[in-house]
Amino acid sequence: MLPPSTPITLAFVFLVGTALAQYDSDIVNKCPQVSPEDPNPDPLYYSHPDDCTKYVSCAFGLPYVMECPNGTVFSDVITGCVHEEGPYNKCAKRPENKATCQAGSRNLIPHPDFCQRYYNCSDHSDKRMSYLGKFEEECDYPDLFDYVLLKCMSFKVAKCAEGTKVGVQPCDYVRNQCVSSHCEPCSFRAPSCLGKPDGLHENTIKLWTPFHVRCESNRSVEFLECPFQPPDSRFRMLFSPERKACIPLWEIPKEKSGLQPDCAEKEEGRFFATDESDRVFYDCPFSKVFFCDKEEVFSEESQKCVQT
Incomplete structure (x- = not known):
């Protein structure tokens, strides 16, 4: 039996990692209990009683609620998270698609939950290598989907439907997430500007490197690299988190990868x-x-x- 975080090779199946677990004392505990005879019970995963997008993971005899990625539900058939529209979704309380795409429709429909996403009823592409569900699309970061004009627009002017979540950080957009192995995590590639003033800032995961970001309204509006140092183009400048600028290698201490x-x-x-x-x-x-x-x-x- 495979846990929901273990990839398997099955057509249509989408089996990925999930959010952090949260203990819920109201959940019926079906977990194997720790005992002197069995101090380390086998892991068990079972469906949530009220929400198909969640499931229960056992740890030392206690039930913890986990969430499947967006566009997927928990399947008891394979004990994992699968696409809502896939053949392995046997959930009796299957969530309704709030954006109905009628046969032959080519409409664009605002997403009911996220302002940066929408439904494109004319899109029948295969999204197995994506966190997006059937007909679901997402604007390029940091654009948002204007629910009045029905198109992706700058976050500065786009109108979001009441109650929808507004993506601010690059990693709030599922298209920026890794869907395959050997992928550099989103937070490494696209640093967040949340809480930072407008202007240039370092990539906090890649300090004293050429990589930095330009922030505007808490958004990472431009990912930048320092240029090579004139007049000797063999050497690239590095971004200084202290001076908030690209500076020559010879002005950076050697312990910080410089040539001072x-x-x-x-x-x-x-x-x-x-x-x-x-x-x-x-x-x-x-x-x-x-x-x-x-x-x-x-x-x-x-x-x-x-x-x-």
Whole structure:
């Protein structure tokens, strides 16, 4: 018997990980109990009595409520989460699709729960490799679906239906989630701007790298990389979380992946070329970095940039 978090190879079946468990003392406890004879009972998963989009997971004899991903329900047939429209959905209390797509309809219908999603009744594509259900579509982040004009629009102007959840963070959009192995998690690729002022900010998971983000109204409106350092394009600049800007490697300490020069045992009052580039030089004792113009290199003998 496979737990709901274990992928299996079955056509139509959508078996993925779920949200964190929540203990519910009102749920009928069908869990195997811990005993001296069986101190570690086999795991058991069974359907929620009131909601097909949830199920019960047993841990040390206690029932914990788990949620299936959006667009799926729990199936006792395979003991896992499956597509609502799939053949393995045998739930007696199958949730009704609030957006009805009539035969031959090509309508766009606002999603009843999420402002960034909608139903496209003309879309019959296979969504097995997606968290989206039948006919369900999602706007590109950070756009929202305007329920009056029936189209994706900028979050600044789109009108959301009352009661719908508004996606703010990139990972609120299911299209940004991983649906296959070897995928970099959404939070790594698309850092959140929630609670941050407008402007440039570091990727908190990738500190002191070229990767950063531009924030606007709590949204990550642009994912950026620092450029290469002129005049020597072999070296890419890194984003400083302290200065909120891309800065040269030679202005970053070595313990933070930089190339900041060391003036130890160097004559004060002189300039020195860096070990990495003859177009970059620094002074001592302050280690302040300077750059020669293009087609120039630094000469320690003449203490200035000279033509190559």
